[in-house]
Amino acid sequence: MSSHQVAILGGGISGLSAAYYLARHGIDCVLVEKETRTGGLIRTEQLENSQLEAGPDSFLAAKPAVTELASEIAGLPERIISSNDAARRVFIVRNGRLVPLPSGMSMMVPGELRPALVSPLFSLPTRLRFLTERFRQPQQRASDISVGELVRDHFGDELLESVADPLLAGVYGGNAASLSARSVLPRFVEYERRFGSLIRGVQHEKKSPTAGSLFRSFSGGMQDLIDALATRTAASLLTGREARAVYRDGNCWRIQLGGETFAAEHLIVALPAHRAALLLEASAPQLAAELAAIPYSSAILTNLLYNSARLENPLEGFGFLVPQRERRTIAAATFVNRKFPTRIAPGLFAIRAFIVGAEAVRLRAAADNELVRLAENDLHRLSGISSPAQTALVHRWPDSMPQYVVGHAHRVDRIRQLSAGLPSFHLIGNAYEGVGIPDCVRLARSAAENIYSDIKSK
Numbered sequence: 536m537s538s539h540q541v542a543i544l545g546g547g548i549s550g551l552s553a554a555y556y557l558a559r560h561g562i563d564c565v566l567v568e569k570e571t572r573t574g575g576l577i578r579t580e581q582l583e584n585s586q587l588e589a590g591p592d593s594f595l596a597a598k599p600a601v602t603e604l605a606s607e608i609a610g611l612p613e614r615i616i617s618s619n620d621a622a623r624r625v626f627i628v629r630n631g632r633l634v635p636l637p638s639g640m641s642m643m644v645p646g647e648l649r650p651a652l653v654s655p656l657f658s659l660p661t662r663l664r665f666l667t668e669r670f671r672q673p674q675q676r677a678s679d680i681s682v683g684e685l686v687r688d689h690f691g692d693e694l695l696e697s698v699a700d701p702l703l704a705g706v707y708g709g710n711a712a713s714l715s716a717r718s719v720l721p722r723f724v725e726y727e728r729r730f731g732s733l734i735r736g737v738q739h740e741k742k743s744p745t746a747g748s749l750f751r752s753f754s755g756g757m758q759d760l761i762d763a764l765a766t767r768t769a770a771s772l773l774t775g776r777e778a779r780a781v782y783r784d785g786n787c788w789r790i791q792l793g794g795e796t797f798a799a800e801h802l803i804v805a806l807p808a809h810r811a812a813l814l815l816e817a818s819a820p821q822l823a824a825e826l827a828a829i830p831y832s833s834a835i836l837t838n839l840l841y842n843s844a845r846l847e848n849p850l851e852g853f854g855f856l857v858p859q860r861e862r863r864t865i866a867a868a869t870f871v872n873r874k875f876p877t878r879i880a881p882g883l884f885a886i887r888a889f890i891v892g893a894e895a896v897r898l899r900a901a902a903d904n905e906l907v908r909l910a911e912n913d914l915h916r917l918s919g920i921s922s923p924a925q926t927a928l929v930h931r932w933p934d935s936m937p938q939y940v941v942g943h944a945h946r947v948d949r950i951r952q953l954s955a956g957l958p959s960f961h962l963i964g965n966a967y968e969g970v971g972i973p974d975c976v977r978l979a980r981s982a983a984e985n986i987y988s989d990i991k992s993k
Contacts, residue, residue, distance in 0.1 A: 538787070538797065538798040538799065539563050539564055539565045539771070539797065539798070539799045540562050540563045540564060540799065540800050540801060540986075540990065541557055541562060541563070541564035541799055541800065541801040541802075541803060541986060542564065542565050542566075542567065542788060542790050542797070542799035542801070542802050542803070543564055543565070543566040543567070543803045543805060544567050544778050544781075544790070544802070544803070544804050544805060544806055544811075544814070545566075545567075545568065545575075545804065545805035545806040545964070546566055546567075546568030546570070546572075546573035546574070546575065546772070546774065546805075547573070547574065547575025547576065547577070547964075547975075548574070548577055548760070548761070548764075548972055548975045548976065548979075549805035549963045549964045549965070549975040549976075549978065549979050550566055550573075550803070550963075550979075551566075551573055551574070551761065551764040551765060551768065552604065552764060552975065552976045552979035552980065553803050553805060553963060553979040553980075553982055553983050554566050554768040554770040555604075555764045555767055555768050556979060556980050556983030556984070557768075557770070557983045557986065557987075558767065558768045558770065559983075560983065560987040562983075562986065562987065562990065564770045564771070564799075565770060565771040565772075565773060565797070565799070566768070566770040566771070566772050566773065567773045567776055567777070567778050567790070567792065568772070568773070568774045568775075568776070569775070569776065569777035569778075570774065570775070571774050571775045572774065573761060573772070573774065574758070574761040574765075575590075576589070576590035576591060576932060576935060577589075577590050577591060577757045577758065577760070577761050577972075578590055578757075578758060578761075578930075579755065579756025579757055579758035579759075580838070580928055582840065582926060582928065583840060583880055583926060584880035585840065585878060585879045585880045585883060585885060586755065586756040586878040586879075587838040587840070587871075587878075587885060587928055588756060588757060588838075588887070589836065589838075589928070589930040590757070590836070590930070590932070591757055591972060592750075592752060592757065592869070592871070592874070592875070592887070593618060593750035593751060593752040593757070593874075593875075594751055594752070594757075594971060594972040594973055595749070595750065595751075595971055595973060596617070596748055596749060596751045597749075598969075598971060598973035598974065598977075599973070600974070600976040600977040601751070601760070601972055601973045601976055602615070602751065604760075604976050604980075605760070605763075608763045608764075610763075611759065611760070611763050614753045614754045614755060614759050615751055615752075615753060615754075616751065616752055616753065616754050616875065616877065617748035617750070617751055618748045618749060618750035618751070618752070618853075618874050618875060619873060619874060619875065619876055620748045620749060622851070622852060622853065622873040622874070623749065623852070623853055623874075624636070624851060624852030625852060625853055625854065625855065625856065626851075626852055626854070626855035626856070627656055627698060627701065627855065627858065628855060628856070628857045628858060628861040628917055629655070629697065629858075629861070630861075631861065631916065631917070633855050633917060633918070634654070634655055634656045635654075635656075635852070636656070636698070637650035637651045637654040637656065638650045639741075640698075641737040641740070641741075642699075642702055642720075642723075643686060643690070643694055643695075643698040643699040643702060644723065644733045644734060644736075644737045645665055645734060645737075646734070646737040646738055646740075646741050648665060648666075648734070651665055652665060652666075656697060656698075657693065657694070658693055660691065660693070661690065661691055661693045661694055664689075664690050664691050664694075665690070665734065668689050668690060668732050668733065668734055669732045669735055670731075670732065671689070671727075671731035671732045672731040673727070673728060673729060673730060673731040674727050674728065674731055675728050676716075676724070676727070679715050679716065679717045679718075679941050679942055679943075679944065680715075680716050680717075680941065681711060681712055681713060681714060681715065681716060681941050682699060682703060682711040682714045682715070682716050682719055682720055683695055683699070683700075683710070683711035683712040683713075683714075684716070685716040685720065685723065685724070685727070689727075689732075689733050695711060696858055696859070696860065697858050698856075699711050700858060700859060701856035701857060701858045701859075701866065701867065702856060703719070704856070704859075704867065704891055704892065705856055705866065705867040705889065705891075707719070707832065707936055707938060707939070707970065708832035708833065708834050708866075708891035708892050708895070708936040708938075709832055709892065709936070709938045709940075710859075710892070713938065713940045713941065714938065714939055714940060714941075715939050715940055715941045715942065715943045715944065716941075717943075717944050718939035718943040718944050718947075722736075722740075723736070726739075750874070752875060754877065756878070757972075760972075773792070776792050776793075777792065777793075778790050778791065778792055778814055779791045779792065779793060779814075780814060780817060780818075781802060781814050781815065781818060782817065782818040783818060783957065783958065784798070786800070787799060787800055788800070788801070788802040788959065790802070800959060800990075801959040801960075801961065801986050802959060802960050803961045803963060803982055803986075804960075804961070804962050804963070804964075805963050805964050805979070806964065807831065807934065807935070807937070807964065807966065808826040808827070808829040808831075808937060808966040808967075809827055809829070809831060809934065811823075811826050811962065811964075812824070812827035819953065821953055822950065822953040822954060822957070825946055825949050825950050825953065826950065826966075828946065829937055829938070829943075829946065829966050830937075830938040830940060831934040831935065831936060831937055831938060832891060832892050832895070832934075832935075832936045832938055833891070833892070833895040833896050833899065833931075833932060833933045833934055833935060833936070834889060834891045834895050834931075834932045834935060834936060835889070835890040835891075835895045835898060835899070835906060835929065835930070835931050835932070836888070836889055836890075836929070836930045836932070837887070837888045837889075837890075837906055837907060837910045837927060837928070837929050837930075838885060838886075838887055838888075838927065838928040838929075838930075839885065839886045839887075839888060839907070839910060839911070839914070839927050840879075840883050840884070840885050840925055840926040840927070841883065841884045841885075841886070841920070841922060841924050842882065842883065842884075842925055843872075843882055843883055843884040844882065845922040846884055846920060846922065847919055847920070847921060847922075848918065848919040848920070850870050850872075850873070850884070850886075850918060851870075851873070852870065852873060853869060853870060853873055853874045854867065854868045854869040854873075854874075854886075854887075855867065855868055855917065855918075857913075857917070862894075863909075863912070863913055863916070864890055864894060864898075864909040864910065864912070864913050865888045865889060865890055865909070865910055865913045865914075866889050866890065866891045866892070866894075867888075867889045867891075868886055868887065868888045868889070868914065868917075868918075869886065869887040869889075870884075870885075870886060871884075871885035871886065871887060872884050888910040888913070888914065890906070890909075890910075895931075895933075896933075899931060899933060903927070903929040907924065907929065911923060911924060936970070937965055937966040937970060939970075947967050947968065950962065950967065959986075959989070961982040961985065961986070963975070963978040963979050963981075963982050964978070
């Protein structure tokens with residue numbers, strides 16, 4: 536039976552980042568990944584001299600963890616690219632038409648009143664709510680509430696249904712009625728506590744302008760980050776292998792891979808919460824129950840490549856969002872050429888079309904050509920594209936997006952307390968303290984630093 540200082544379960548961005556940071560400290564580890572490749576949802580497909588992302592296409596520039604990680608790897612900082620923010624504009628479907636989200640919006644909150652007050656996206660009652668919301672008094676909520684309740688309380692149903700819900704569907708694949716305001720929009724909850732008005736909070740924030748673009752990626756696609764990490768970790772990679780159970784045995788953890796077992800002094804679990812729960816059912820049933828209670832939603836992403844000369848209408852902005860009442864199949868679309876122009880070969884135009892939530896579950900078994908047909912139907916209806924895509928790629932991501940529902944922060948507190956009772960045990964990933972890639976990297980770095988400190992102190 537082999538033995539290692541650290542075992543990492545899960546080879547997505549969280550597990551790979553942890554392996555990288557451990558290698559930087561000279562710590563021996565083994566990484567187990569059930570798929571034959573590492574990277575998880577992050578994958579860049581090269582097709583027709585274009586880069587098509589199978590999962591996330593970028594990371595938030597405001598969160599520094601990925602940029603800091605890249606700065607340590609020779610050749611990677613030079614590959615960082617910024618989104619084309621000169622073209623950054625998002626459209627909302629209203630009555631079958633694409634209506635631009637007013638300038639100055641911070642998610643669903645207008646940071647500039649005039650554009651919101653003249654926008655055809657909002658009715659007169661909603662515009663009046665914008666004017667009166669500025670006079671709200673500071674408020675401390677006694678308990679967590681849903682995003683839907685927060686938005687409705689400040690701005691009414693129209694803004695919730697036309698802007699907040701489709702925005703959250705695009706990020707979480709969930710809906711505002713169930714997602715936690717404290718966990719999903721902590722900045723707005725703090726604005727409410729300090730200012731009362733979310734509009735005044737956003738306006739106060741805008742007094743300190745941030746430099747640079749909103750999104751960043753890599754010149755070779757997000758796969759650049761995965762490849763850089765995979766080649767710079769000293770971990771023994773066990774791909775195509777799945778951990779079946781873990782348990783504590785004396786001073787080490789034992790990990791079962793089918794008929795094989797190996798030992799490790801420290802264990803990092805970088806898996807979706809529901810998969811982590813299955814591993815821990817026997818050895819830590821209370822922790823497993825809390826992990827299993829974190830719900831997940833599913834997504835289907837269809838990349839469509841068009842001959843740009845055959846597109847009848849100019850497609851402006853970064854893309855559009857579809858409110859539930861306007862939705863047939865897709866919930867959102869990204870115009871890749873506008874967001875990252877260098878990714879798509881001349882003469883081609885790429886669109887990422889997203890199906891999320893219950894619709895993604897319903898269509899999970901549908902054939903690729905049927906999913907492409909449904910996406911093309913929606914794009915024709917909403918964007919006027921009548922020509923068929925010349926190439927399409929479909930990726931299904933079942934149970935891939937954790938839902939930070941009301942009470943999520945308290946559940947994470949319980950998970951952390953129960954985890955602390957397990958010696959040399961570390962939980963990382965996007966199910967706990969942020970769904971973005973920088974959040975995953977930050978937690979991975981923290982786990983590696985904690986392990987290094989523990990080993991060094993012995």
